Amino acid sequence: MDSVLLGDCRAVFAGVPAESVDFCLTDPPYLVNYRDRSGRTLAGDRVGHWLTPAFAEVHRLLKRDTLCVSFYGWTKVDEFVSAWRSAGFRLVGHLTFPKRYTSSSGLVRYQHENAYVLAKGSPRPPEHLIGDVIDWAYSHNEFHPTQKPLAVLTPLIESFCPFGGVVLDPFAGSASTLVAACLCGRHGIGCELEEHMHATAVARLARVRRLLLCSLGFEGDVAAALRLAA
Numbered sequence: 001m002d003s004v005l006l007g008d009c010r011a012v013f014a015g016v017p018a019e020s021v022d023f024c025l026t027d028p029p030y031l032v033n034y035r036d037r038s039g040r041t042l043a044g045d046r047v048g049h050w051l052t053p054a055f056a057e058v059h060r061l062l063k064r065d066t067l068c069v070s071f072y073g074w075t076k077v078d079e080f081v082s083a084w085r086s087a088g089f090r091l092v093g094h095l096t097f098p099k100r101y102t103s104s105s106g107l108v109r110y111q112h113e114n115a116y117v118l119a120k121g122s123p124r125p126p127e128h129l130i131g132d133v134i135d136w137a138y139s140h141n142e143f144h145p146t147q148k149p150l151a152v153l154t155p156l157i158e159s160f161c162p163f164g165g166v167v168l169d170p171f172a173g174s175a176s177t178l179v180a181a182c183l184c185g186r187h188g189i190g191c192e193l194e195e196h197m198h199a200t201a202v203a204r205l206a207r208v209r210r211l212l213l214c215s216l217g218f219e220g221d222v223a224a225a226l227r228l229a230a
């Protein structure tokens, strides 16, 4: 585990055994044809035909009685909910992330993000319960046009994934979920469709792992760190 695979998540995970991950935390395209101020866009952000097969694959990979947290675009909530249900998930919670800034404006100023908590089977409540309103922190989008802040992801991983467990992100982008998993002492497996973004994700994750090893005094000696952790 601990890798970002390149390709379409509907196909790429075929070789990964069923029921092998402990938690999925993902941020799929919102189906809004997003374009940021510098013109950056997202693959798969126009139509959602991939939603049901992608979440069916997530459902297959999750162990029994586990959770998936998925961000979503509110304008297409019906498509997301229908895909999650068709894939076999139950809706068991809804998270709101209020922002201290306006990300865009229409008839109102848009100042929050949303995610659903989805269950495969009947997961037990976590030991450490978190609230369903979590303050947002601006990520600066250095690595990805819609980069999720690590500070928002880490409490979700700590509550919903056991220490040492495996976190899945089929829409990895710049690997924010996998970096957050690494910082929380969890393994991560992800997938990214775009080659340039996949390269960014691999490099970012490797840099964070090196930094962590150095800060623990192992200076890049992964084998020594693993011996200590075993």
Ligand SMILES: C[S@@+](CC[C@H](N)C(=O)[O-])C[C@H]1O[C@@H](n2cnc3c(N)ncnc32)[C@H](O)[C@@H]1O
Binding pocket: 007, 008, 009, 010, 027, 028, 029, 030, 042, 043, 044, 050, 054, 143, 144, 146, 147, 148, 149, 170, 171, 172, 173, 174, 175, 176, 177, 191, 192, 193, 194, 197
């Ligand atoms: C909203 S972004 C994720 C950003 C990520 N949370 C971050 O912080 O960097 C969604 C990503 O999914 C990728 N993507 C779209 N369709 C995909 C597919 N079928 N399989 C794998 N990745 C896909 C896009 O290229 C994009 O980078």
